[in-house]
Amino acid sequence: MSRATETFEKFLSNNSIFSNKNILQANYTPENIPHRDSEIEQIAKILAPALKLNKPSNLFIYGKTGTGKTLSAIHTTNQIQQMAQEMQIPVKIIYVNCKLKKIADTEYRLIAQLIREFGREIAVTGLPTDEVYRYFFKIIDTRKQIIILILDEIDQLIKKTGDEILYNLTRINSELKEAQISIVGISNDLVFTDTIDPRIKSSLSEEELIFKPYNAVQIQEILSQRAEKAFKENVVSPGVIAKCAAFAAREHGDARRALELLRIAGELAEREGVERVDIKHLDEAEDKLEKDRIADIVSSQPKQFQAVLYSVIMLSSKNSKICETGELYNTYRKICANTNLRPLTQRRVSDVVSELDMLGIINARTISKGRYGRTREVSLAINSQSEKKIMEIIEREFS
DNA sequence: CGAGATTCATGTGAAGTATACCTTTAGGCTTAA
DNA sequence: AAGCCTAAAGGTATACTTCACATGAATCTCGTA
Numbered sequence: 001m002s003r004a005t006e007t008f009e010k011f012l013s014n015n016s017i018f019s020n021k022n023i024l025q026a027n028y029t030p031e032n033i034p035h036r037d038s039e040i041e042q043i044a045k046i047l048a049p050a051l052k053l054n055k056p057s058n059l060f061i062y063g064k065t066g067t068g069k070t071l072s073a074i075h076t077t078n079q080i081q082q083m084a085q086e087m088q089i090p091v092k093i094i095y096v097n098c099k100l101k102k103i104a105d106t107e108y109r110l111i112a113q114l115i116r117e118f119g120r121e122i123a124v125t126g127l128p129t130d131e132v133y134r135y136f137f138k139i140i141d142t143r144k145q146i147i148i149l150i151l152d153e154i155d156q157l158i159k160k161t162g163d164e165i166l167y168n169l170t171r172i173n174s175e176l177k178e179a180q181i182s183i184v185g186i187s188n189d190l191v192f193t194d195t196i197d198p199r200i201k202s203s204l205s206e207e208e209l210i211f212k213p214y215n216a217v218q219i220q221e222i223l224s225q226r227a228e229k230a231f232k233e234n235v236v237s238p239g240v241i242a243k244c245a246a247f248a249a250r251e252h253g254d255a256r257r258a259l260e261l262l263r264i265a266g267e268l269a270e271r272e273g274v275e276r277v278d279i280k281h282l283d284e285a286e287d288k289l290e291k292d293r294i295a296d297i298v299s300s301q302p303k304q305f306q307a308v309l310y311s312v313i314m315l316s317s318k319n320s321k322i323c324e325t326g327e328l329y330n331t332y333r334k335i336c337a338n339t340n341l342r343p344l345t346q347r348r349v350s351d352v353v354s355e356l357d358m359l360g361i362i363n364a365r366t367i368s369k370g371r372y373g374r375t376r377e378v379s380l381a382i383n384s385q386s387e388k389k390i391m392e393i394i395e396r397e398f399s
Numbered sequence: 400c401g402a403g404a405t406t407c408a409t410g411t412g413a414a415g416t417a418t419a420c421c422t423t424t425a426g427g428c429t430t431a432a
Numbered sequence: 433a434a435g436c437c438t439a440a441a442g443g444t445a446t447a448c449t450t451c452a453c454a455t456g457a458a459t460c461t462c463g464t465a
Contacts, residue, residue, distance in 0.1 A: 003427060035417090061431085075430085106445080107448080108444090108445060108446085109445090109446095123420065123421060124420075124445090125418095125419065125420050125421075125444070125445045125446065126418090126419075126420035126421030126422085126443080126444055126445070127420085127421055127422085127442080127443090127444065127445085128421090128443075128444055128445090129423095129445080131421090131444090234446025250446070301429095305400085324408090324411075325409065325410090326408070343447070344447095344449085345448075345449055345450080346409080347410090347448085347450080347451095348447085348448055348449075350409080350410065350411080351411095351448095366409085366410065366455090367456095367457095367458050368407095368408095368409095368455070368456040368458085369405060369408080369456095369457075369458075370406090370407085370456075370457035370459070371407065371457075371458040371459045372406090372407060372408075372457095372458075372459095373406080373407035373408025373409060373422055373456095373458085374407080374408060374455065374456065374457085375409060375410085376409080376410080376412070
């Protein structure tokens with residue numbers, strides 16, 4: 001029997017250590033969310049008027065990643081949707097992640113995406129933005145209804161395109177005759193509203209909610225609760241959950257990360273063919289998680305971005321981890337020449353560097369070297385393992 | 400010696416361009432009465 | 433004459449380029465102690 005068939009056999013024989021792996025998946029919404037009772041209650045209170053066909057206040061939710069913001073918002077709105085359905089009240093919930101490249105990362109694309117959420121098609125470009133708004137109004141204003149619009153990671157969108165979008169969104173309601181829209185903005189950045197127009201801010205965040213990070217004990221509870229359902233009995237070694245929680249607590253209480261860590265540890269154990277998830281798997285998982293996260297980001301970037309990133313890697317491995325924009329651009333030109341890529345101008349590359357910085361793949365800070373001009377010091381924000389993975393991805397992309 | 404001017408290499412804002420896609424409109428062709 | 437197709441005209445969004453000016457500390461300059 002070949003190696004491959006052996007693997008398949010094992011896979012098919014279904015002696016998986018998971019009983020339901022979905023429970024550990026990032027997009028899974030559990031029925032109860034521990035330690036977020038008061039937050040959920042508040043969200044529910046704020047959004048409850050929807051069930052009487054009144055427009056709920058706009059809501060802004062702040063908190064670091066993995067503190068259950070998105071989860072709580074989706075959970076609560078799901079319940080509202082369900083009740084509304086039973087009571088025959090027209091409430092529509094829309095969830096959009098504003099970070100997604102090419103989907104909702106500009107004003108036009110955001111509104112276009114909203115239209116698609118209503119099952120209509122709309123051109124990806126070419127229409128005036130006003131026209132897209134008008135079309136959106138037309139669709140939703142056909143009947144009396146409450147729309148709850150959840151804009152996840154809205155800070156990313158605002159940082160990139162300015163706060164005009166928010167202004168337009170807030171004035172939507174005055175243009176609607178039948179329908180009403182409430183906006184639930186979710187932001188990882190606690191201070192980003194400092195940069196937006198105060199008038200817009202006040203109308204947008206009629207209500208505010210801050211999610212505090214989980215502490216180690218809470219994360220541990222969350223983990224064991226989910227692990228119990230996700231894994232078969234006696235699969236997870238004692239101590240694994242505790243260590244997993246400790247990892248996460250170290251990272252400002254990021255529960256999503258902890259869950260993912262546990263899932264990957266499980267997958268690794270399973271792939272290895274062992275019956276138990278051990279600490280060892282957890283350590284490997286931490287590695288893999290970081291690698292996967294970055295691999296995801298990198299492979300979703302356009303070629304030009306990858307080429308710039310590749311230059312950064314090449315330079316930082318040669319020099320002492322830090323490179324300057326001048327030599328970075330030269331290296332980039334060389335790579336373009338070698339790969340038949342049309343080189344962008346330095347101006348554009350400068351922006352690309354900024355965007356990669358925003359993505360957290362590289363660090364770039366502008367410094368002045370006095371007499372010798374000014375530049376940006378660019379360094380990789382990732383470990384050498386991920387670095388190799390990135391190289392692989394990019395090299396594959398260019399072959 | 401120290402205050403101010405100079406300088407460098409690049410950051411950064413604004414405006415312009417290319418591309419891809421949109422709607423509208425006018426003209427030409429077909430068709431049915 | 434009405435209907436339909438096509439192509440041109442005129443519009444927008446987005447990614448990128450071009451142009452021009454801004455930045456900011458090391459270095460230079462020059463007056464002064």
